[in-house]
Amino acid sequence: MQATETLSQGLKREYQVVLPAGELAEKLDAQIASMKDKVQIKGFRPGKVPVGHLKRVYGKSIMGDVVQEAVNAAQQKILDDNKLRLAGAPKFNFPEDRGEMEKVLEANGDLTFSVAFEILPTIEVGTFDDVEIESLVAEVPESDIEDSIKRLVERNRxxxxxxxxxxxxxxxxxxxxxxxxxxxxxxxxxxxxxxxxxxxxxxxxxxxxxxxxxxxxxxxxxxxxxxxxxxxxxxxxxxxxxxxxxxxxxxxxGEQAVDDEFAKGFGFESAEKLREGVADRIKGDYAKASRDKLKRALLDALDKKYSFDLPQELVEQEFQGIWNQAMAQQRSTGKTFEDEGTTEEAQRADYRRIAERRVRLGLVVAEVGDSAGVQVTEDEVTRGIVEQARAFPGQEKMLWDYYQKNPQALAQIRAPIFEDKVIDHILAKAKVTEKTVSKEELFKPLDDEQA
CATH class of the missing domain: 3.10.50.40 (Chitinase A; domain 3)
Structure with missing residues (x-):
């Protein structure tokens, strides 16, 4: 195999590859030899079919497989030799001349083709002691606990x-x-x-x-x-x-007393335990809001810290996902760009910036996780599936089977777990200061498009 680089521009690479007819013929002969003792053809005893006859009957179909394997091997060798990482699917350009391809399939001609792809950028992770962020926290007021219990009473009055x-x-x-x-x-x-x-x-x-x-x-x-x-x-x-x-x-x-009997209806042994349970749930909500704000602040800091070329194929995929979602929302509400005080051109530009941010942060998180050796265990994935299953009572087994049979769906469970572990790794090395704020500031909605 001979591979010659014909394009190296930013993250774009293109190579011209020549697979000599002799190499392809050797691979074909090896395949024919391996099937000689297995194939059964009418008129021939097992293992006695002449190789020439096998080539005439099966040669082209086997050569098709040989060529596919050789092309895949050539692509992998280019990546390995040049220490490149693919950012997306490669694009192959094979000869359009039918006669030329016929010669290749008959092992009488070299196969010359080109392969183009984008690679992932090299990211210098560095340290995180220069990252300074605030962790927003708020005290849980007694009124929140009382209001929550009142709502329980109202719903069960x-x-x-x-x-x-x-x-x-x-x-x-x-x-x-x-x-x-x-x-x-x-x-x-x-x-x-x-x-x-x-x-x-x-x-x-x-x-x-x-x-x-x-x-x-x-x-x-x-x-x-x-x-x-x-x-x-x-x-x-x-x-x-x-x-x-x-x-x-x-x-x-009617009247509803918040007593031990009332508490037992919610699985608590006493009214005191019910109150503790309500308080713990509310504290959990506050902790989640604090975590979300902290994570957002960290991602903002990482977005400013890192700058590198982005694979445009990944950006385009992300942009199309955002754009399709925006268009679906417009169709459901009947609103236009003018109704929202903008134009399609301006909105496209905004969404492309969002797509670029997401791709940049995704690559940074992946690189930090890999360099730090962050792993997601099978137990963590299992707990993630269980969390998903809680939203579908009675369908737990069906959901479990779905994830076990769909690697892509399983990856969607694994990805946020990996991301959170990387975030924790960075937070442990960054400078995080705690800031007490009001409940309103803590729960102020995030800009989800940027998150």
Whole structure:
């Protein structure tokens, strides 16, 4: 094999490769020899089929496999000899002349082709003692714990049927059937039966619950409301609708003590343990928010710290994923670039910058992890799958089998675990100072497009 570099520009490489006919013929003969004693052809005893006959019958099909293996081996040799790492799939350019390829398949001609690809950049990881970031933390106020317990009480409060003929009051629970119409046409998703609705809960669109105050069991009530302009269903947004509501039950809220018996309904042995459990869950939410902000600050710092050429194929793939998601969102909301105060050109530029950031940070995290010897254990992957399975109760086995049979899906479990371990590795070496902030600042949403 002879490989000659014909292009070296940035991360782009191109080579012209010549596979001599003699080398291909040797590989073909070796393949023919290996099958001589195995193949059975009518008219010949096993192991007695002449090699020349085998070549005439199977030569071209076997040579196709020989050529494919030789091309793959040539590509790998180029990478190994030059210590290159592929950033994406290589692009091969084979002779278009049919006669020339026929000679190759008959082992009578050299195979000359070119291969082009992008390589991963060389990244000097260096140290992280120059990285300075703040870790935002906030105290959990007692009011958060009390409010959470109150919500538990509200969701599990007993209700007692009001006496016959009594009208519904705020905080009462009604059971209703309804049919929603726009004009004279019932709309999809606007019909239901046996729905429980607590008046004042804000469960339905604004104005719906207010019109049911005073309703009695057996009443038929026409409720007229206007869907919000930003309603998720585009066909309903901003439109007036009339609901024909049948009230089938009216119940008043009862008292619910937060005692040991109440706590046992949530798996706690006492009211004190329930409170501790609620506090731990809220503290976990605060810790997660703090971790998210810290991770974002670190990624921002790494984005500024590293600068290198990016494989454009990876950038384009990332950009297309972001762009397709943005276009799908536009179609679902019916909004245009003008509605959002921008242009398609400006948005494309913004999304390309986001794609470049993601690719840059992905390469940095991978390089840091590799240089530090970060590994993801099978136990960690298993725990990751279990976490996913919790979101699909009753389908755990199906989900487990799916991940075991799909390496790409399994990689999606492994990747964030690897990333978090790399982040922890860097944080251990960076200068991290703790800063106490308000709850509002801690939970201020991140710009997800950049995250």
């Amino acid at each position: 007993p209700y007692n049927a009001r006496e016959e003929g009594a009208g519904a009051e705020k905080d009462d629970k009604l059971t209703i059937d309804f049919v929603g119409k726009i004009g004279d046409e019932a709309f999809e998703g606007g019909t239901a039966q046996g729905v429980d609705l607590v008046l004042g809960s804000g469960q339905f669109i604004p104005g719906f619950e207010d019109q049911l105050v005073g309703a009695k069991v057996g009443d038929d009530v026409k409720v007229t409301v206007t869907f919000p302009a930003d309603y998720s269903a585009e066909n309903l947004a901003g439109k007036e609708a009339v609901f024909d509501v049948k009230v089938t039950a009216v119940a008043a809220p």
